[in-house]
Amino acid sequence: MKYRGVAFLLAGVLASLALGWFVFPMVLYRTESQPIGFNHAIHTGEANGMTCDMCHEFAEDGRFNGIPVTAKCADCHSTALGSTETEKRLIEEFITPGKEIPWKVYSRQPDNAYFSHATHVMKGKLTCEECHGPHGSSSELPTYQVNRISGYSRDIWGRNISGVPSEPWEGMKMDRCVQCHADRNKVDGCVACHK
Amino acid sequence: MKLTRRDVLRFAGGSVLGALFTPIPWKLLDDSSIWTQNWSLIPPLPRGPITTKFTHCPLCSAGCTAKARCVNGVPVGLSGVPNLATRNGMLCAVGLAAHHVAYHPLRLSGPQAFTGKDDGSVLMPVTLDALLASLGPKLRAVMSSASAGAVAVLDQRPGRAMSRRYQKFLSGIPGSMYVVSPSREDGMLGTLRALSGSPCGPMGFDFENTKTVLSVGAPLLDGWGVPERMQVLFADTSASGKTLMQIESSQSRTARGATTWLPVVPGTEAALALSFANVIFREGLYPKEIERTITDFPRYRELVLRYHPHPISALTGVSPDTIVDTARKIAGSPSIVIAGADPARGPLEKSTEILVAGLNLLLGAPARSGGITLRREMPDVDAGAMPETPLHRVPDHSIGLLIMDGAEYGESFPTSLLKRKMVADGGTVVLLSPHLSARSASADYLIPTPSPFESWEEHPTPPGAAAASFSVSAPLLAPRETSVDAVRFLGLLSEAIGTGTEGSTSPEAVLRQRSDAIQSAGRGTVYAPDGAEGKPVSAFSNGDEAWQAFLDGGCWVDEPAAPARSGRFSILGTLTDDELATAARPRQREGAAITLTPTGVRAAMSSGSISPILSKIFQESDLRGNSGTALINPTTASQLGIQDGSAAVVRSRKGTLQVRLMLDPAVRPGLLQAAVGPWPNGTSGTETMDNEGVLAICEVQEDGTWRFTDVTIEKA
Numbered sequence: 001m002k003y004r005g006v007a008f009l010l011a012g013v014l015a016s017l018a019l020g021w022f023v024f025p026m027v028l029y030r031t032e033s034q035p036i037g038f039n040h041a042i043h044t045g046e047a048n049g050m051t052c053d054m055c056h057e058f059a060e061d062g063r064f065n066g067i068p069v070t071a072k073c074a075d076c077h078s079t080a081l082g083s084t085e086t087e088k089r090l091i092e093e094f095i096t097p098g099k100e101i102p103w104k105v106y107s108r109q110p111d112n113a114y115f116s117h118a119t120h121v122m123k124g125k126l127t128c129e130e131c132h133g134p135h136g137s138s139s140e141l142p143t144y145q146v147n148r149i150s151g152y153s154r155d156i157w158g159r160n161i162s163g164v165p166s167e168p169w170e171g172m173k174m175d176r177c178v179q180c181h182a183d184r185n186k187v188d189g190c191v192a193c194h195k
Numbered sequence: 196m197k198l199t200r201r202d203v204l205r206f207a208g209g210s211v212l213g214a215l216f217t218p219i220p221w222k223l224l225d226d227s228s229i230w231t232q233n234w235s236l237i238p239p240l241p242r243g244p245i246t247t248k249f250t251h252c253p254l255c256s257a258g259c260t261a262k263a264r265c266v267n268g269v270p271v272g273l274s275g276v277p278n279l280a281t282r283n284g285m286l287c288a289v290g291l292a293a294h295h296v297a298y299h300p301l302r303l304s305g306p307q308a309f310t311g312k313d314d315g316s317v318l319m320p321v322t323l324d325a326l327l328a329s330l331g332p333k334l335r336a337v338m339s340s341a342s343a344g345a346v347a348v349l350d351q352r353p354g355r356a357m358s359r360r361y362q363k364f365l366s367g368i369p370g371s372m373y374v375v376s377p378s379r380e381d382g383m384l385g386t387l388r389a390l391s392g393s394p395c396g397p398m399g400f401d402f403e404n405t406k407t408v409l410s411v412g413a414p415l416l417d418g419w420g421v422p423e424r425m426q427v428l429f430a431d432t433s434a435s436g437k438t439l440m441q442i443e444s445s446q447s448r449t450a451r452g453a454t455t456w457l458p459v460v461p462g463t464e465a466a467l468a469l470s471f472a473n474v475i476f477r478e479g480l481y482p483k484e485i486e487r488t489i490t491d492f493p494r495y496r497e498l499v500l501r502y503h504p505h506p507i508s509a510l511t512g513v514s515p516d517t518i519v520d521t522a523r524k525i526a527g528s529p530s531i532v533i534a535g536a537d538p539a540r541g542p543l544e545k546s547t548e549i550l551v552a553g554l555n556l557l558l559g560a561p562a563r564s565g566g567i568t569l570r571r572e573m574p575d576v577d578a579g580a581m582p583e584t585p586l587h588r589v590p591d592h593s594i595g596l597l598i599m600d601g602a603e604y605g606e607s608f609p610t611s612l613l614k615r616k617m618v619a620d621g622g623t624v625v626l627l628s629p630h631l632s633a634r635s636a637s638a639d640y641l642i643p644t645p646s647p648f649e650s651w652e653e654h655p656t657p658p659g660a661a662a663a664s665f666s667v668s669a670p671l672l673a674p675r676e677t678s679v680d681a682v683r684f685l686g687l688l689s690e691a692i693g694t695g696t697e698g699s700t701s702p703e704a705v706l707r708q709r710s711d712a713i714q715s716a717g718r719g720t721v722y723a724p725d726g727a728e729g730k731p732v733s734a735f736s737n738g739d740e741a742w743q744a745f746l747d748g749g750c751w752v753d754e755p756a757a758p759a760r761s762g763r764f765s766i767l768g769t770l771t772d773d774e775l776a777t778a779a780r781p782r783q784r785e786g787a788a789i790t791l792t793p794t795g796v797r798a799a800m801s802s803g804s805i806s807p808i809l810s811k812i813f814q815e816s817d818l819r820g821n822s823g824t825a826l827i828n829p830t831t832a833s834q835l836g837i838q839d840g841s842a843a844v845v846r847s848r849k850g851t852l853q854v855r856l857m858l859d860p861a862v863r864p865g866l867l868q869a870a871v872g873p874w875p876n877g878t879s880g881t882e883t884m885d886n887e888g889v890l891a892i893c894e895v896q897e898d899g900t901w902r903f904t905d906v907t908i909e910k911a
Binding site: 004005008009010011012013014015016017019020021024025028063110111112147149150151152157161162163 | 201202203205206207208209210211212213214216217218219222223225226227229230232233239240244245
């Protein structure tokens with residue numbers, strides 16, 4: 001057979017491509033469930049009209065408090081606001097016993113990366129959506145996938161395994177920080193983020 | 196179709212080729228590198244609210260004001276607070292990493308004791324009860340027998356409320372001694388007090404109002420006193436309008452920063468001081484009233500007139516014109532002459548110190564603005580302090596049991612000096628320290644005290660200050676369970692020997708008592724660390740308010756003492772004619788021997804608790820000397836056939852030391868400057884606690900000083 005050799009070579013290439021682009025991501029990432037469901041849209045939509053910083057608030061001294069504590073939820077949810085199973089679990093498992101919800105954070109960065117929300121939001125005037133996309137209008141939490149090797153969320157690399165973002169807000173790797181700073185003519189040295 | 200070996204290889208080759216166009220190799224590379232950042236051996240960063248607390252650096256006697264950045268209450272960064280009214284907010288490199296010390300690899304995990312006194316004895320962990328059961332009878336034995344020596348406490352940071360606790364403890368023990376470090380920076384003021392004909396209170400240097408400072412070897416611009424105060428006044432003398440003249444054999448950092456550097460032959464400083472006095476006498480530049488206040492004026496004048504600048508120039512290496520000009524400068528304006536103890540080199544010889552201190556008396560400096568001020572006594576709760584005896588002035592073989600306080604002053608001294616002061620069989624030494632140090636090998640018992648920032652620390656008046664001051668460092672970290680603070684240890688020891696005079700109290704209560712005493716005295720001002728104007732102590736309505744001000748990082752500064760007439764002094768003290776003749780004679784070197792002198796920076800030597808990160812920078816940067824390095828003049832090196840960076844063996848009568856020699860034209864020909872520290876501090880497997888480096892081969896002279904030692908150098 002004239003092209004037998006080429007055929008086996010191509011078969012190998014195709015097998016690798018299939019493995020690399022389809023099987024490898026499934027092996028690399030492990031899916032973990034969030035401790036409880038959450039509907040951002042119902043909070044931020046027209047019914048309630050809340051803004052991001054009403055829960056993900058900045059303290060008076062400018063510090064960003066990140067994920068809200070259960071006591072913050074209890075400001076409104078001290079008693080059940082509806083009859084859904086999720087609401088019932090929120091009250092019984094977390095608010096009533098005063099237990100914090102062990103959220104899995106999509107944007108958790110390594111310890112060696114210093115990031116100040118106060119600087120970026122208050123001083124740099126970035127909107128939440130520029131980094132977090134339409135997270136605030138999602139009706140359910142996205143699947144949390146953790147990288148089996150690095151231990152970080154898939155959202156840090158981006159949903160696309162190629163690393164090429166399909167949306168402008170996808171990915172939270174250093175190259176994105178560097179690009180964003182360069183676009184705004186804010187060129188910093190290493191120690192600006194790696195203290 | 197039959198599958199051949201060649202087909203498999205082609206498929207494999209294609210797979211490898213294809214893999215390059217998939218994320219597999221690139222993503223695995225990226226993820227693997229991130230994985231290495233999360234190994235369990237890497238300590239996780241604390242998470243939590245970020246807060247700022249004002250405190251004071253506890254590493255040395257300067258007690259500089261510091262701002263601690265804390266995450267979840269744990270200090271993760273320190274920074275200085277410059278431009279405070281108290282001029283004590285500029286942190287040195289060692290102080291910037293003071294919060295690392297609690298995690299020092301050489302920290303003691305519990306009480307330990309040596310199994311014996313012979314070379315084969317080893318350090319073994321013991322319980323505190325077992326240690327006290329062993330130590331108690333030894334203490335009782337020393338107390339009950341005059342031939343067993345005296346009980347002594349070596350307090351390396353005197354003047355604290357804790358120092359008073361030690362003195363109170365010793366006051367119940369007949370014949371006991373309260374011993375202080377030999378290298379106190381303001382030791383010359385102690386010499387001046389000793390020359391006074393009547394009891395004399397504490398003194399300080401009025402640098403702010405002086406015009407000229409003549410320093411005999413004092414490292415004024417290299418960590419001396421309160422570093423910010425000295426830098427502001429003397430780092431830029433053209434701005435401050437002051438003159439700093441440095442007399443030193445080599446061009447030290449202070450000599451480089453001084454207005455004038457007078458390079459002097461090592462050991463001839465006393466002759467130079469007498470020659471300055473000669474010019475002042477011959478030209479009548481001294482204030483005439485001192486003829487009445489100096490009790491031995493005629494004897495001093497007769498002595499001084501023998502030291503004409505011309506012969507002394509040949510002796511000291513300083514030109515006659517320079518001697519005359521210098522003498523005229525110090526006599527022509529408010530001046531201070533400082534005989535400087537060096538943190539590594541130790542004190543000057545007794546006679547040199549007296550003769551240099553005597554220049555101040557000749558210039559009428561005591562109790563004069565811009566001279567030596569009389570300081571008010573610190574308000575205190577316990578009266579009747581014991582006299583302080585510097586270690587090198589303690590009679591040889593007189594201490595039977597020594598308790599060494601771990602509050603290290605940041606200076607060092609040879610272990611051989613300590614051994615000389617102990618009774619013939621070595622006696623018993625108890626060391627209170629948070630970590631192993633070069634001093635640990637001298638001890639029989641090691642008590643693990645809390646580390647800096649784990650303990651309540653007090654910062655009394657720093658060396659040379661013109662007014663008394665006080666501040667505290669409250670703990671920022673919880674102490675280890677096995678730690679035993681000095682207050683508790685004294686209490687337990689008192690119980691063990693049945694005196695029980697200490698009672699149950701805490702370090703905080705001890706400091707609170709001093710705070711209350713200051714508040715009751717109602718004088719002075721407390722300066723907040725945020726730069727706000729000071730609040731008079733009289734404005735505090737009760738002790739709680741004053742204590743809170745100290746907990747918030749405040750620093751109390753006393754009012755200046757009321758103007759007083761200088762008392763009567765003996766300018767030559769107890770010096771005999773023989774001692775005077777010896778003092779003004781240059782030291783004789785043996786044959787072609789080189790003169791070895793140790794060098795070091797306060798708080799960064801072998802016995803200091805310095806962050807391992809900084810000791811690594813010391814090791815690798817060569818910005819300063821570190822243990823194992825020595826500086827030598829290129830001419831001397833050339834005569835010895837030694838190249839820059841080459842290894843050499845330095846040999847003295849006390850032993851040998853291997854060093855790396857570095858050529859430095861700032862070092863005087865014939866001199867070898869070897870750094871005392873810092874050590875790698877546990878980051879190197881070669882470190883042992885009995886490695887005291889260059890101090891191990893320094894010869895301790897009859898008067899307890901160790902500034903110069905004759906050595907030979909051979910290529911390694």
